[in-house]
Structure formats: C-alpha cells, structure tokens
Amino acid sequence: MIKLNPLLVSAALLIASGSAFAGDVSFSRGYTFEERSGQSIYENVCQGCHMADAKGATGAGTYPSLVADPRLAAKMYPAMLVLKGQGAMPVFGDVMDDEQVANVVNYIRSHFGNAYTDKLTPAEVAALRPPKKP
Numbered sequence: 001m002i003k004l005n006p007l008l009v010s011a012a013l014l015i016a017s018g019s020a021f022a023g024d025v026s027f028s029r030g031y032t033f034e035e036r037s038g039q040s041i042y043e044n045v046c047q048g049c050h051m052a053d054a055k056g057a058t059g060a061g062t063y064p065s066l067v068a069d070p071r072l073a074a075k076m077y078p079a080m081l082v083l084k085g086q087g088a089m090p091v092f093g094d095v096m097d098d099e100q101v102a103n104v105v106n107y108i109r110s111h112f113g114n115a116y117t118d119k120l121t122p123a124e125v126a127a128l129r130p131p132k133k134p
C-alpha cells in the first residue's frame, strides 16, 4: 500500500511554488507521525529536506547540513527547532510527542559525524512546550 506522507506532499508543493516562507509547510489538522525511533523519524520526516546523508541541499530553498554540526552541541537548540520551527523549517511540535522529538534529536546528535553523548529527555522537551490550556 502506498502511504503518502503529507509533509512530503506539502514540501513538494513548497518547492514547486518556489516559496520559502515560514508556515508554508503545514500538516493536516490532527495529523501525528507514527514513527517512534529517531532513525525512522529522520528517514521519513527529516531527510526529505536535509537529505539521507544529512548534507542538506540548495535549490528552491536552502536546507542546512547537519553533518558534524557544531550547532548541535547544545541539545536544546535542535530541540527548539524541531518543536517550534524556524524560517522554512516546519513546526513539528504539534505532530510529534515529547519522546519522538527527543528520539530524533538524539539520533541526529549521534549520527552524521556528530558524537554528542548527552541525551535529550522527553521531560526536557515537555518543558519547552507552552503550558497547556486548562
């Protein structure tokens, strides 16, 4: 069965329209990712832009390389980016739970020439989220 990844569909539209404005990549309401491991999340979600080798790409937009990336040294930086997005980097906070965010951040920080050993925990991700409405 062919399962369409809605992110990749909208990312393709984003590239097709040549637009690089924030907020153009959006998810269907209520959509959440099923993948659990950092590797499967990376392969299904992140590599569409950052590429399988994490070297990034330049074309309709610029997707930074995550290879040997000194900006991953502080685990809260990638955690915030994945949760809240920035520029053409989508907001994943609504489509991933705390554990998924932690898993994919820990994956990129320990692969692609990165060897940071301190782990981001789901509790730390939770603390970055805005307080829940009562």
Ligand code: HEC
Residues within 6 Å of the ligand: 007, 011, 025, 041, 042, 045, 046, 047, 048, 049, 050, 061, 062, 063, 064, 065, 066, 069, 071, 072, 077, 078, 081, 082, 086, 087, 088, 089, 090, 092, 104, 105, 108
């Ligand atoms: C639709 C394309 C797209 C997808 C999908 C995407 N990113 Fe990004 N990412 C970007 C762009 C564009 C930037 C640069 C943002 C900026 O600073 O303007 C970025 C920046 C980053 C950075 C900062 C790198 C640095 O050196 O500053 C990290 C870390 C990152 N992304 C991780 C991820 C992870 C993990 C995923 C999967 C959960 C992901 N990205 C999915 C487009 C994407």
